Amino acid sequence: xxxxxxxxxxxxxxxxxxxxxxxxxxxxxxxxxxxxxxxxxxxxxxxxxxxxxxxxxxxxxxxxxxxxxxxxxxxxxxxxxxxxxxxxxxxxxxxxxxxxxxxxxxxxxxxxxxxxxxxxxxxxxxxxxxxxxxxxxxxxxxxxxxxxxxxxxxxxxxxxxxxxxxxxxxxxxxxxxxx
Numbered sequence: 734x735x736x737x738x739x740x741x742x743x744x745x746x747x748x749x750x751x752x753x754x755x756x757x758x759x760x761x762x763x764x765x766x767x768x769x770x771x772x773x774x775x776x777x778x779x780x781x782x783x784x785x786x787x788x789x790x791x792x793x794x795x796x797x798x799x800x801x802x803x804x805x806x807x808x809x810x811x812x813x814x815x816x817x818x819x820x821x822x823x824x825x826x827x828x829x830x831x832x833x834x835x836x837x838x839x840x841x842x843x844x845x846x847x848x849x850x851x852x853x854x855x856x857x858x859x860x861x862x863x864x865x866x867x868x869x870x871x872x873x874x875x876x877x878x879x880x881x882x883x884x885x886x887x888x889x890x891x892x893x894x895x896x897x898x899x900x901x902x903x904x905x906x907x908x909x910x911x912x
Contacts (some may be wrong), residue, residue, distance in 0.1 A: 743771040752778030764821035766813035766836035783816035809838045850909035863901040
C-alpha cells in the first residue's frame with residue numbers, strides 16, 4: 734500500500750483498498766475513530782467517515798464528519814462508538830450490507846505521548862507489581878542488526894525503558910488506560 738512508516742503518508746493506490754472492493758459489491762463502507770493518512774477516508778473508499786486526526790487529546794476531540802470539522806464533547810472512543818452506531822443504523826435502514834472499520838484512540842497515547850487514564854483506574858495498579866517483559870533488556874545478540882535501530886527499540890529508549898521503574902510505570906498507565 735506504500736505506507737512504510739508512521740506518520741502522514743498517502744496510500745500508493747488509494748482506489749485499490751478493501752473499502753473500494755466492498756463498495757463495488759454493494760456494501761456500505763464506514764470508518765470511525767483515529768486516522769493518520771494523507772489519503773482521506775473518502776479517497777480510500779469509505780462512504781461514511783467520522784474520524785479524528787492521529788494521536789490527540791482523549792477528551793473533547795476534533796472530528797471530521799459529514800463534511801465538517803467540529804469538536805465533539807466527551808471521551809474520544811465514546812464518540813467513535815456513537816458514530817459507528819450511527820453508520821450501522823444508516824446501513825440497516827437502507828437494508829444494505831456493510832463493513833465498518835473502527836479505529837480506537839486507546840490504547841494509543843495522546844498527543845503528549847502519555848496515557849491520561851483516570852485516577853480511579855490508575856489506583857487499581859501498583860507500578861512496583863507490574864511485570865517486566867522477558868526481553869526488556871535483551872542484548873539483541875544473534876538477532877538481525879536492524880532491530881537495534883527499529884522504531885520500537887528507539888521509542889522504548891526514549892520512554893526510558895532501560896530503567897525497570899520506567900517500564901513498570903508505563904505499563905501501569907497502559908493497563909489503566911485500556912481498562
